[in-house]
Amino acid sequence: MRHRDETCAEPLSLRALRVDDSAAMAVVLADASLYRFTGGEPPSVADLERRYAVQTRGHSADRTETWINSIVVLGARQEPIGYVQATIPEGGAPAEIAWVIGVPWQGRGYAARAAALLVEALVRRRVDRIIAHIHPEHAASQRIATRLGMLPTSTVVDGEIRWEVAIAAPATAVSLPDCAPTASGIFDADAGTRPGSTRPGQGAPR
Numbered sequence: 001m002r003h004r005d006e007t008c009a010e011p012l013s014l015r016a017l018r019v020d021d022s023a024a025m026a027v028v029l030a031d032a033s034l035y036r037f038t039g040g041e042p043p044s045v046a047d048l049e050r051r052y053a054v055q056t057r058g059h060s061a062d063r064t065e066t067w068i069n070s071i072v073v074l075g076a077r078q079e080p081i082g083y084v085q086a087t088i089p090e091g092g093a094p095a096e097i098a099w100v101i102g103v104p105w106q107g108r109g110y111a112a113r114a115a116a117l118l119v120e121a122l123v124r125r126r127v128d129r130i131i132a133h134i135h136p137e138h139a140a141s142q143r144i145a146t147r148l149g150m151l152p153t154s155t156v157v158d159g160e161i162r163w164e165v166a167i168a169a170p171a172t173a174v175s176l177p178d179c180a181p182t183a184s185g186i187f188d189a190d191a192g193t194r195p196g197s198t199r200p201g202q203g204a205p206r
């Protein structure tokens with residue numbers, strides 16, 4: 001089952017990553033401009049197959065982190081348009097989240113909606129605090145974080161500012177552009193997987 005945003009003309013859903021998403025996601029992630037603020041470069045299909053084989057394990061090797069890695073899919077055809085990710089450390093430390101939407105689908109509120117669905121899933125998992133690391137010039141991600149109720153902190157990691165917020169009931173603190181995620185439904189990111197990470201916990205999406 002998956003959590004769908006039924007309130008929009010084009011329903012947006014999140015579903016758990018699969019290794020066989022590699023070919024479609026290589027197309028979604030092919031534009032070099034996606035990496036302007038995070039570094040990295042467009043991955044090949046083989047790169048993604050290797051990455052997704054690890055990420056779909058759903059946890060770190062030492063099991064100190066749970067990994068959620070979800071494909072953002074659009075419309076009845078479930079077209080992949082991006083992904084969201086979260087790393088949930090053992091012991092109650094904040095979960096780190098990130099979002100990526102392919103260039104052809106940007107500027108339509110999809111990242112904000114997908115991030116809100118991810119936060120709903122984290123609330124259901126009893127996660128009570130989230131963080132994100134955002135480049136100081138990355139206006140779109142700052143807007144998404146703001147819509148989630150996040151605030152910038154004084155912590156800077158690899159030139160990125162840590163944003164943070166406590167999360168409680170879904171949809172209380174989240175402000176959405178056009179559509180609101182439904183309060184019901186089950187989000188199959190709960191079968192989650194692992195972000196591509198360069199930083200302990202969760203790094204910038206690659």
Ligand SMILES: CC(C)(COP(=O)(O)OP(=O)(O)OC[C@H]1O[C@@H](n2cnc3c(N)ncnc32)[C@H](O)[C@@H]1OP(=O)(O)O)[C@@H](O)C(=O)NCCC(=O)NCCS
Nearest residue numbers: 034098099100101106107108109110111112139140141143
């Ligand atoms: C950041 C990213 C996910 C935004 O995706 P998107 O689907 O275009 O975002 P949305 O349409 O939901 O827009 C979110 C907000 O950003 C604003 N925005 C979008 N593109 C923008 C831009 N180029 N400059 C300034 N603001 C922008 C929107 O107006 C919206 O603001 P609002 O809340 O005031 O209405 C996308 O640009 C991306 O994937 N970038 C590369 C990956 C990346 O850097 N991820 C961040 C890691 S934390």
